Amino acid sequence: MSAQQPYSFFHSVERSFDKAAKFTHWDLGILEQIKACNSVYQMRFPVKRDDGSIEVIEAYRVQHSHHKTPCKGGIRFSDEVNQDEVMALASLMTYKCAIVNVPFGGGKGGIKINPRKYSVYELEKITRRYTSELVKKNFIGPGIDVPAPDYGTGSREMAWIVDTYSSLKPGEIDSAGCVTGKPLTQGGVRGRTEATGMGVFFGIREVCNMPEVMAKQGLSLGIEGKTIVVQGLGNVGYHCAKFFREHGAIVVGLAEYEGAIYNANGLNEEEVVQHRKATGSILNFPGATNLAKNTDALELQCDILIPAALENVINGENAPRVKAKIIGEAANGPCTPEADDVFAQKGILCVPDMYLNAGGVTVSYFEWLKNLSHVRYGRMEKRFTENMNTHILSQMEELSSKKVSEKERTFIMHGPEEVDLVHSGLEETMISATREIMQIWQDNPEIPDMRTAAYVSAINKVANSYAELGIFP
Numbered sequence: 060m061s062a063q064q065p066y067s068f069f070h071s072v073e074r075s076f077d078k079a080a081k082f083t084h085w086d087l088g089i090l091e092q093i094k095a096c097n098s099v100y101q102m103r104f105p106v107k108r109d110d111g112s113i114e115v116i117e118a119y120r121v122q123h124s125h126h127k128t129p130c131k132g133g134i135r136f137s138d139e140v141n142q143d144e145v146m147a148l149a150s151l152m153t154y155k156c157a158i159v160n161v162p163f164g165g166g167k168g169g170i171k172i173n174p175r176k177y178s179v180y181e182l183e184k185i186t187r188r189y190t191s192e193l194v195k196k197n198f199i200g201p202g203i204d205v206p207a208p209d210y211g212t213g214s215r216e217m218a219w220i221v222d223t224y225s226s227l228k229p230g231e232i233d234s235a236g237c238v239t240g241k242p243l244t245q246g247g248v249r250g251r252t253e254a255t256g257m258g259v260f261f262g263i264r265e266v267c268n269m270p271e272v273m274a275k276q277g278l279s280l281g282i283e284g285k286t287i288v289v290q291g292l293g294n295v296g297y298h299c300a301k302f303f304r305e306h307g308a309i310v311v312g313l314a315e316y317e318g319a320i321y322n323a324n325g326l327n328e329e330e331v332v333q334h335r336k337a338t339g340s341i342l343n344f345p346g347a348t349n350l351a352k353n354t355d356a357l358e359l360q361c362d363i364l365i366p367a368a369l370e371n372v373i374n375g376e377n378a379p380r381v382k383a384k385i386i387g388e389a390a391n392g393p394c395t396p397e398a399d400d401v402f403a404q405k406g407i408l409c410v411p412d413m414y415l416n417a418g419g420v421t422v423s424y425f426e427w428l429k430n431l432s433h434v435r436y437g438r439m440e441k442r443f444t445e446n447m448n449t450h451i452l453s454q455m456e457e458l459s460s461k462k463v464s465e466k467e468r469t470f471i472m473h474g475p476e477e478v479d480l481v482h483s484g485l486e487e488t489m490i491s492a493t494r495e496i497m498q499i500w501q502d503n504p505e506i507p508d509m510r511t512a513a514y515v516s517a518i519n520k521v522a523n524s525y526a527e528l529g530i531f532p
């Protein structure tokens with residue numbers, strides 16, 4: 060809470076929910092049940108630091124909804140972690156999974172530490188201890204609650220989690236499915252690392268391919284030539300910038316903790332990351348102009364602004380200065396409800412987090428399915444498809460007496476690898492979700508913004524799944 064935002068993050072999710080609930084037909088009691096966080100586990104445990112001192116660590120796991128199980132959602136390591144934040148993020152996971160038809164309830168975990176201030180050995184001890192606390196209380200398991208990476212965590216932490224879980228549950232055949240976002244060697248799936256950034260790209264590309272939406276925003280159709288600003292160059296921001304650039308957009312601004320940089324001719328995210336590695340900062344990147352504060356990037360002139368870091372960065376105070384025509388929420392909760400009101404007045408289209416950044420959890424779902432089926436995607440059909448394609452191609456060449464080029468031959472014959480199937484499943488998911496939400500918005504012209512339309516979709520799906528169980532009439 061702050062002067063700019065006189066209520067908490069969880070309350071802001073509740074406000075957005077209530078705004079949307081008016082456009083549904085469910086009883087108040089049902090809506091209250093959907094909104095509430097079912098289980099909140101707050102823990103404290105000691106860790107011995109490398110210097111011999113003992114520190115008490117504060118950590119959480121929240122299961123927002125059990126309308127589908129397991130619960131699903133990342134674990135973040137951050138100084139800012141608190142119960143309210145984890146509850147808000149767990150709720151967003153419920154709505155996110157519902158929108159993209161991923162059959163999980165929402166969950167989220169957090170450990171209140173700044174990972175930069177701990178050695179790798181200390182981080183491993185903390186992660187393993189956290190996992191064993193979750194096991195003790197039955198808060199983790201392939202059919203119970205499945206964590207994943209989030210802000211400040213990655214595949215390394217997920218490897219520690221699966222290793223700790225498996226050693227505490229010997230013989231549990233599906234134990235690899237207790238966490239997702241794992242390294243490939245520990246049961247991960249190809250395509251998980253880039254999934255969230257790629258999902259953001261697919262979602263925004265679909266919006267940019269809608270003629271009536273682009274006409275309203277005063278933009279041309281398609282991604283090519285659009286100017287983009289990305290705030291945050293972590294895994295999500297980096298991959299967003301990469302996919303937009305590779306598809307012909309111009310990434311004019313990038314921001315990180317230390318500041319922001321601008322170049323009207325475009326920035327290459329990989330070169331910027333290398334420059335940051337070498338110098339410790341994105342500032343002074345050759346050919347770019349430095350901006351004093353990282354938040355200045357949010358106010359740059361551009362077509363699409365992608366906040367890809369933390370929550371509440373665009374609020375009632377700075378929203379009036381945002382110049383982008385489209386905002387793509389790659390982070391969770393980057394814009395407050397006050398910012399939404401400003402966007403509605405200014406005609407800025409905000410494509411909401413709770414579905415736009417669902418690429419991560421969608422591919423987590425694919426990873427979990429892989430773990431439960433104990434077989435790599437593509438293993439059964441790759442060779443069969445290639446043989447079939449070879450046969451079809453040779454018949455066509457024979458009948459037409461013409462040969463296709465070598466490049467075309469390689470493309471046509473190619474049988475699907477795991478990464479192809481994962482990317483294609485993700486693309487389908489993001490396109491369908493975008494169309495579904497836009498349809499709800501179109502069918503109900505009183506709905507003020509796309510976030511509200513997305514919440515309507517989520518509320519209806521969660522409520523329906525309770526109704527199908529016979530819990531609600």
Ligand code: GLU
Pocket residue numbers: 131132133134205206207208209210239391416417419420421423
């Ligand atoms: N932490 C990511 C999110 O907020 C991924 C969650 C998951 O894969 O379970 O969506």
